[in-house]
Amino acid sequence: MNLLAEAVGFGLVTAAVIALAAVGLSLQVSVTNFVNFAYGDFMTFGAYITYSANVAGLNFFPAVLVGAAGTGLLGVVSNWVIFRPLVKRKSRTLVLLICTVGLSFIVQNAMVLIWGTNSDRYTVSIGNALHIGPFLFTPGDLILIAVAFGLLALLHIFLQYTRFGTALRATSNNSDLAQACGIDTGRVITWTWAISGLFCAVAGVGLALETNTLRPALGFNELFVIFGAIILGGIGRVYGAMLGALIIGILTEVSGMFADPAYKGAIAFAVVVLVLLIRPQGLLPSRGRSA
C-alpha cells in the first residue's frame, strides 16, 4: 500500500511535467490544426537556454523565464518562417506534419552543435526526498507540481476570462468564422506559438530536473509520451490534455510496480492504443471538428 502511494506520488510528478508539455502542445494543435513533431526539441531547447542563462550567472528562476521567452520566440519564428507560408498556400496537414519533422531535425541537431552530446546538469537540484503523508516528495518535486498547477490555473483564467482567451478559443473552434467576426487570427496564432513555447520550456526544465540529465535528445524521447497524453485526452482539447497527462503519468509509475520497470513506457503506450481502439476520439472528444 505504501509502495502504491509512493508510486502514485511519483506519477503526480511525472504527470506535472507531461501536463505542462501536453497542454502547450494541445493548445498549439487546437489553433493551428497540425501536430508538431519538433515540440520535444522545443522542450530541450528551453531547458538548454535556461541552463546557459543559469551558467552565465542568472539565478535559476529568472533563467527559467529567459528559457521560456527564448522557446516562445523559437515557436513564433518557426511559425513565421516555415508554417505560415504553407498554411497560406493551403498545404495539406500531412505536409505540415512532415515540415515539423524537418524542423525537429534542425533544432535537435543545432543543439548537438551548440551544446554537444554530453549530458549537462543544472546547478540546482531537486533536493532530498521527504515523507509527506504516504507520499515521498523532494522539495523540487513540490515546487514543480505547484508551478504546474499555477501555470495551468493561469491558462484556465486566461482562456476563459480574457478577451484574447476568447479570441483564441474562437480561432481554435473555427478559424474562418473567427476571422469573419473580426478576430485577427494571424495574431492569435503567433501568440499561441509563444504561449505554447512557454509551457514547453517550463516542462523541459522540469524534465531535465527530474531526470537530472540534459541531453539534446531529452525532449524528443519524451515527445511520444506527450502525444500519448494528448491523444488520450482528445487531440486539441486543452483540458483533455491535463486529464490524459494525469492518467499517463500515474499509469507509467504504477505499472512499474506490477511489471518490469523497463516496460513502463510500453505499457503506457499500450493503454493509449487500447483506448484508441475503443474511443478513437479520445476521452474528451473535440466538438464537431476532427474525428
Place this chain on the structure above:
Amino acid sequence: MLFFVLDLLTLGAINAIMAVGLNLQYGQAGILNFTYYTFIAIGAYIAAVTTLGKPTLTGGVEQYVLQWRLPWPLALLLAGAVAGVLGLVVVLIVIRRLRSDYLAIVTVSIGFIIWNVITNYIPLFNGSNGLFAVPYILNGATVTPIEYTLEVLVVSVVVLAACLWVARSIFRSPYGRVLRAIREDDVVAASFGKSTTGSRVWVFVIGCIMAGLAGAMLVFYISAWNPAGFLPQESFILMAAIVIGGPGNYWGAVLGTFIFIELLSEIERFLPNVGNGAAVGAGRAILIGILLIAVVRFRPDGLIPERWLRWYKTKGPLPSGPASGDPPHLVTGRRGPHRLWGWALSRGKS
C-alpha cells in the same frame, strides 16, 4: 575503390527496396507511416533467427527464438511475410477511424512499443545486444568481401526489380487510381463507392512486406542487427528522403533515398571531424531538415514529380467514360480532387 562503389550500390539497392515500399504507403495511399523502419527491423530479425542455428555463445549469454537454419531464400520470404502480418495488425489498429495525422502519431507509439519489447525481452531476439554472425547467403562464407558484396548486390537488385514491378502494377491499375483518389480526398473517393479503409489496408501490408524483404537483405549483407538500428529517427530520415525525392513517383523515391541516405553518409566518411564528435552527423541531419522544408515549400511534388502529370500530356485527356466530355480545366491545372473526380469517373468501379 571498387569495394567502395559496390558497397554503395548494394546499400543503395537495399534502400531503394525500402523506398519503394514506403512510397506505396505514403506516395500512393497518403498513409504517413512513421514507424516504417520497425517493419524493416522485423524483417531483419526474422531473417536472422530463421537462418541462424544454436547460439555460439553458451550459458544463456545469447538467446533468441526459432534457430531454424533455413536456407536463405526461404528466410527472405518468411521475413517479408512476418513483416506483412505485423503490418496488417498495426494497420487494422490505426486505420479505422483516425485522421491521417493522428494515425502518424499512433504508428510512432506502436513502433515504440515494439522497440521497447524487443530491447527488453531478451529471449526473443537477444535484447539490446542484438544478433550477430548471421550466416552469409549463397557461398558467402568462402569468397572475398568484394565478391560477396557483388553477390548481395545481384540478389538485392532482383528483389528490387520484383518490388518495382509490383509497385508499377499497382500504380497503373484501377486499384492504384483508387488509392490516389483516397490520398487526395477520401470523402470524394468514398462517395464514388470506393472502400477507403480496405484499399489502404492492403497497400499498407504490401509496403510492409517490402520493408521486411529489405530488412532481410540488409541483415544478410551486414550480418548483424540490434535495436540501435531502428530508432524512430531512421523512419523519419527515410520519410524525409521520400518527400525530397518525390512521393508518388517511385523513381523519385529511389533517387531521394540514394542521395540523402547513401551519398550523404558516404560523404561524411571523408569529412574531417570538427568540433564535438557528433558534429558531422548533426550537420547532415540539419541539412536534411532544411532541404525537406525547402522542397516542401518550393517544390511540393519533390525533385521528380508524380508521373501521371506527364502521362496526361502525352496521352491527351481522359481516354473514355462519362467524364471525357468534361471541360478541359478538369484535366489541366494543379493537382487536386477535381482532377480525380474525372479520373475516377472515367474508370468506373475497379
